[in-house]
Amino acid sequence: MIEFYKEPFTAQQSLESLNPFVRNWFAAKYKEPTPPQRYSFKLIREKKNLLITAPTGSGKTFSAFMAVLSDLMNLAIENKLEEKIYCIYISPLKALNNDVYRNLNVPLEEIYKDISIPLTKITAGIRTGDTPTKDRQKMLAHPPNILVTTPESLAILLNSPRFAENMKEVRYLIVDELHELVNNKRGVHLSLSIERLAEQIGHDFVRVGLGATLHPLEEGAKYLVGYKDEQTPRDCYIIDATWDKKMEYIAMCPVTDMINASDELIENSIYSTLDGIISKNTTTLIFTNTRSGTERVVYNLMKRYKYDESSIAAHHGSLSREVRLGVEELLKKGSLKAAVSSTSLELGIDIGSIDNVIQIGSPKSVSRAIQRIGRSGHSFNDIAKGEVIVTNRDDLVECSVMLDAAKKRHLDSAMAPQNALDVLAQHLVGMSQVKKWGVDEAYLTIRKAYPYHTLEKQDYMALLEYLSGMYVGLESRRVYAKIWYDEKEKTFGRRGKLTRLIYFMNIGTIPDEVAIDVMTTENKWIGSIEEEFLSRLKPGDVFVLAGKPLRYEFSRVMKAYVTPAPGQIPTIPPWFSEQLPLSYELALEIGNFRGRFSKVLKDEGVGKRKLTIFKKKGKKVPEWRSILDSMPIDENAKSSIYTYFAEQLAYTGIVPNDKLMLIEKTKDPENVKNLLVFHSLYGRRVNDALSRILGILVGDFYQTDVAINIADNGFVIATGEEIDLDKKEIENLMKELQEVDTNRMLKENIRRTEMMKRRFRYSAARSLMILRNYKGKKISVRKQQINSQFILKAAEEISPNFPIIKETYREIMEDVMDLPRTKEVIKGMAKGEIKYKVIETDVPSPFSHNLIATGAADVIMMKDRRRHLRELHKLVMKKIGKKVESDDAKKGN
């Protein structure tokens, strides 16, 4: 049973459940247990599975550890404490692990100081990818009682026979930062490791999950505890202390008018705002959303203001261990004025006294915003302080509504990816290395993990076939096969001398963060950009890197070549990055806000005549002003939001919202393409599906290629000059949308997109088809690079149900897109609850600006490939004809 535990125990009851030595130490140091501790001390003592959500500084980690220490202390007193691992603590981030380790050793030392009788010491040890070899070897010989580790390291340790032996007595498994794991493949990977552990040691253990913000909590609990057998989920109590910390936050706009300010002014203002906040606080933690964003902020702050290496530092996953540890140390000491991180410092119990958190750009979910802001304020009674600095007009509205939602405690939901075949492939290889398995035996074990509870037998079997190299002839199987699969006996086991190392060195679910080197055509290195960014570039696009505008020329393998473009205006916005999607719930809230706010503005006549002055003197406060005043945003944000909406109203008379989809027919600035801008406020995951379905319909009907751009607040369908849909045709299109079988349509047509190729590649890497480390050598990304489309085509020749292909489709249809919500939206249209209106504009309206500026995210190629090539030929020859004419004209012919 998964249930909420509503009533905490008294402080006395909680303390009494602890071993006396531990109790005395705790009471002397902390006086009272914190709210989560008033549940956990007793419940863990009673061996109950628990999920605890609580903010930073609420003693979450101790809520788990004190009970464990207590139990171990009791063992020590009975002289039964051996050199074995009794508790495994898992957290997804190395930064956190260092911290936890440090914080465990403090109580351990202090508790024992006050004990006069000789007792076996409880030991703690840390094992992550960073642990030096000699420490690893020491740990083998002298395993710690409490092991602190990461999900990937756990998967490795399961396969180390000596280590596995040391884990036989595990009684407690603590998973921290659960919210970071529940909704992605990393968490899926961990869930299998946990079931493998239980199977390997032959018994279960107490599972404790710790997290900050998580919703729905039941989902988190189910993920944590999994299934006892085919039918029955394991039990779990949920303790929800999410909102127990005081927080102050605000969305800040760097300029008074975000709509009409130049990129340069916005950029300068962002930095001066940052400087202002940093100087007012002791230590500020700054989050950007990308690694390159982190580097850029540090670079600019140092260049523009008086900061240097001793006062400001960057922290992200691509930095070396030494560098990261160094930054963490400086933070703990309080000597840094600011630390800038992408996401690596998002988690953790304590990195010193951060008194302020700044987020640049939208964190994309209420949970994440709260999580990050909650990193500030050292102890439980401190107030957490944070600002979100918005970087563009849509960011502006999004963050304002997001923080407002946070005030109202509206969280966004997350779901675990189900039946991910690529992650399973990794574990099957791992499992095969440990022992010989019966096919059915393994199947049952796997299905105990919540994300695999509905795994289909045939998908599982197809995976066994793939891993045993059945897709190549016998003579190649020796090299290709990663497991030995005996179809007659229905067993599988280890195969290949190199497989053990393959497993150890290729574990992981995050695709290698590919940094594309940017070089001039003279081979001078300028900087690096993300792969996602590169995929949107076309020759001629101008972007800024290292402070210089550059013109993109071409790319080869993992290098992009550019020429300097001094004085040219960038065509791609500087803070652009492909981020995590906005949740559906939050998107609806933004849509709702738009509806309310624009109605109020309209009622006051704003938009119909010229823009009214923002600050009206005297008189009573207009309603739109009160709405803005009630939101946690600064004056600049208020004036920018006002201007944004007023201009949209002045331009089109309508502001799209959650009940009104605006379809804007317009042309791109160069006048070459016809654009259909759908102001569809349902979040990226729904828009991803909607845009593709509509794109497929347009493409198939008019037999043309279609380019699409997808964002959280809308999407664009671009067609060539000749394909110009009129209002009637657009309305027919919308009617067709309501009648289509969305699942089938998407399944049949996703193949024709770029996304398919990219995701296939990631899946192939996870499924160990493309290794990043082989025979003890790291394979450079350059060498890994064979064009995905060829590998995909080759795989399709084997079978369309090839597991990696199947997984790619699944990931796209279930994790990337949100089909159930998409169907909901379409149904809403059919019922008339969601209306749509088609308008035509000569110049794109203010609300469509961002959608168009960021270029095409993907394409849907027309079905008839031959026709596509013929059209391409025609277009090119036509353009060249013109070029020849103009060249001739220049020569004076």
Place this chain on the structure above:
Amino acid sequence: MNPMMLRKGIEIIDGLPVLYIKPLSAIVCTDLHLGYEGVVADRGTFLPKVNLKNIKEILKKAVEKTGAEQIIVDGDIKNEFSKVHVEEFNEFREFVNYLRKELKIKKIILIKGNHDNFIDQLKRPLDIVVYGQEALISDFLFFHGEELPKNKEGSTLIMGHIHPAITLYNNLGIKEKLRCFLYGKMKDKREIIVVPAMNYFAEGVGVNMENVKEMAPVFKKMLDIDRMKAFCIGEGETFDYGEVGKLRKLNIY
């Protein structure tokens, strides 16, 4: 589907990456990279084995359409970046047997690329004619392309090695990279044709995007690649795209 004539006697068949030289009754192909998957598997990427199968299918179509009696492979039978692999031996033997037995090819001629020396030991057992870097057959001078052709004779040169392709963007900014043949005249007035790679996994080099002068000495010294004409292939068709130079910095979007 009409074959595309580059000039009298030399044709591209059905958009296949092979050349048909009528006066020699020969199909010319290059850059096979047999055993490619095996070599790549050594580097930790486990590709389905489709290269040899695909090459066989292409040659079958070409031979059936033209009735050609010879096959000339203009170098890079195997990859350049590895030592000889047993897979390469095996695939090469299978390749030759297929040509002989299934396609009834009477004469098989190989021009070696820099790394094809392993073929020498198979010359006699497989009964194939093997040339070092270049071969003058009638009026046609075949060379692989890694070195400058030394022979001053022959009115038409044929090379491979650079895996030519043309990168294009359509009006929506959709990228397309098409393998192509290059056809032009050298500074010494001789004709030259560059044949695209046969390897299933060869993406090709966008010659209209990059500076390819360094890729083969013949581009540096003996001709201007921008004056060459590009014939792109795809989906069974051939497209005449005209001069490479005109395909540079072409922004349609």
